[in-house]
Amino acid sequence: MSIFNFVKERHRGRKGLALAALAIVLSSCSSTFGGYKGATTQGQSEASLYQGFMITGIVVAGITFLGLFYVLVRFRRRKGTNxxxxxxxxxxxxxxIYTVIPVLIVIGLFVFTVRSENKITQVSSNPNVSVDITAFQWGWRFTYSNGVSIVSQGANYPQLVLPANETTKVTLVSQDVVHGFYIPAFNFSRYALPGVTNYFDFTPTNTGTYVGRCSALCGLYHGEMLFSVRVVTPTQFQSWLTQQKAA
Ligand SMILES: [Cu+2]
Structure with missing residues (x-):
């Protein structure tokens, strides 16, 4: 039953309304407001930061509108008074008060942002897996530290395989123009820039297959710069890597 039906059915009782309000608050605590929950620890930090911003926004908007409607009703023009x-x-x-409170809110949001971003951009000095990713017009090359290389071949989109619950360090470069390495389910995007090397970590928490794409318009076949990410158990990952090496 949706919250709206719930409200409709119980609209007579104050208790019903209070319960509905509680349901909205509780569901917003677990909702990511249309965003991905994040399939990596880094992506989950991003999701909870976004969630915190949204809840803060809802609370601020609620208090503002309550104050506004109170003033509109309380001080409305009444009959007989001109x-x-x-x-x-x-x-x-x-x-x-209305200067200090917003400043405090902004400082709070800033502190939470810095804390989350530090977690998201932290690069491990001893990762379990290292992979070099090269973006080019119009595809991707994933090269693992043992030499295994997976590359786009026409409409055969490449697959990046990662172990779950282990840290993979990615080194991202571009061979030609600006590309964007984007995995929506990881809440992650980073430019692949010619002449610049970017480093980041992924620690996937859920096994599964996810869509990846280029997020920067990079030329005629930009739309073909697709790839997928498959997160498997560490044992499956090791046997996949050995198999690829043998092949
Ligand atoms: Cu591209």
Missing amino acids: RIPAQRHSNLPVEV
């Missing part, structure tokens, strides 16, 4: 209400030039305490 008088203009008392005019004030300023109200120092109120002005201080």
